[in-house]
Amino acid sequence: MRHAVSLRIGPIGFRIGSDWRAPIDQLRSLYRDYPQPYDEVADYTVRLFARRRWRRWIRPSVEIGGDYMLPEAAPLPLRQGLLAAEMAMNLQMALGARRYLLLHASAVERDGRAVLMTGISGAGKSTLATLLAARGWRFMGDEFALLDPQTGLVHAFPRLISLKNEAIAAAQAAWPTARMGPLLASTPKGDIRHMVPDARAIAAMDVPATPALLLFPRYGFAAAVRSVPPAEAFVRMTQASTNYVALGEPGFAALTGLIAGIPSIAIDYPDSDSAVAQVEALCAAR
């Protein structure tokens, strides 16, 4: 393909090819401090392509392709090429990841122990992870945490943080010197802006952590904390993992082991300061 870039996020290497230069330039710039894939061979190949040749220039529209593809996926306008690349990389992970159990959770680490925050889009896991990282936690990821079935450790996947709507301003307030991608206004999910994780997160991306706490945050409610029963936590985590079934017995062992080994807590919070306080309190108590 005419334009291409390779990069590694945590243990996963990507090769991204594109019919247009702009998305590759943006990726190259925002991911400039990230390493290359191991042995220069990427785990996944992603393609941003024009379905018809003339679509490269007239109302350019980016189709998402790669090793794993969804036939019905709708294309995005070229100005949202960075979002298309993110979605394409997510798709490869979701459909192809086998070495790690993919948890749909953000993660931060302190003293070698990780807090995992899981929930649907909008529950606040990305924002919470970003704010905790501004308070001294090491940022491990905003969307995926990788659980190693062999060791039970969680590995970082610190991709560009995908911030939506109000979360953009909140994150910039906490990280005023952070490098940001372009503002992508009016996407199907609202306004989106990407933030590059801090230097410490990038430098430590290959350092795993021991899972210590599993949180189910819920934004927009009066502050409350409750224990989540193991069976409920297990079911919610299987629903939140795209490759649980594909991993078979090691996945079963890893997830039941995780649920059995660490507390599962649901926290409701009205605002981020409240959430951060709740998390700190929960961790101080252990």
Next chain:
Amino acid sequence: MDDAAPVTFRADPADARRAAPLDAFTAVYHRRSGITHLLTEPAPQILAILSEHSLSLDALLTRLSQDYDLADPMRDALAARLDELVVAGLVTAS
């Protein structure tokens, strides 16, 4: 009056499954299918008995009452549980 032999039920031996207790539920990984099931009483007990013996519905009802201190295992409820286990592939009926 029906003279046909009653339907008997059977489960694979215990090592065909891997169980992880989680409060009132037990997560069960069925190795042959790769499917994870979430079972609650009396399903794990039913599987334990049927792993060892091939039994009819009534014989199973008797065994359950004898071996386990289960809350009121009614025949209809047991038949429904067995049906679910057959559909799930954990029990075969013949």
Next chain:
Amino acid sequence: MTDPVTRTPASARFLARALADPSIVTRLDPAGWSAVLTMARAEQLIGTLATRLDGLPMPGAVAAILADARAAAEQGRRAALWEAEMARRALAPLGCPVVVLKGTAFVAAGLMAGQGRSIGDLDILVPRGALDAAETALLAAGWEWVKPDPYDDAYYRRWMHELPPLIHRERDRMIDVHHSILPLTARITPDPVALIADSVPLGNGLSVLSPNGMIVHAAAHLFADGDLAGGLRNLWDVRCLIAEFGTQGLADDADRHGLRIEVERAVRLVECLFGERPATGIDRLFVRRMTARDGWGRPTRPATRLAFYIRSHWLRMPPAMLARHLWAKWRKARARV
């Protein structure tokens, strides 16, 4: 002086040769490896490649990727055999032969063609007379229709060689129940009764086609029922079947089903793609179509692809019927807009 680095492959020709002779991968550089792995994924052959290359010296990252591919194939095999088992349980009361086809058959019978193979839906072949009973039994056991479309359904039942697709409500896996191996509208009419009569019982109530039957089926599917998408994988299946069972009696069996030309072509193309035979005449077009994949996984050679796509429709239906079929589909699509 060190060995020269192998040029980065530009088509799937290299992938085919690597499957046949794994040692040629040892001089690939990272760009070359990336191309081969991407092509293999695009052709549904990465599990097969991983099986063939197991143990050869290669970069650590490649070894990890191929180990993952083997694990994925193993999980796929487990899921496929379970679907076959659940179908067996549902259809056992019918007492009719249930012949498992394609990838599931290869793994159920422990064949070389099954090693590392990616497997899709479950395909079975039953006698035409058992079709209604099979449909009833499957619906009762938790399968349901995929597409409730009256035109497609009527067309399917009248002309196709299979029931409309069924999917299992809980497991979300599809089953295709065939009563022949080619559509009834096709120009060639194989003999399903003979296929079933020659089938080989597995001992658990399921059967598979005889080795010659498998080769005939693969050739039929490849050359008389499709536009050759996935052709490289299907030809690798044929190559493995020939390597394992030889070709004794194959010509006669092919004749019985009116598929002599297709089977002979399959055997020649196996020798061209995975052996030393040079392709001549029309075979060269087939080879060109089968290897039309670049190092980014993209389909290439659009003119060749289009030609085969048109051919596949022509093969499946008489022209008047094709026109009527496409007309009805066009009207439906227009109504939706």
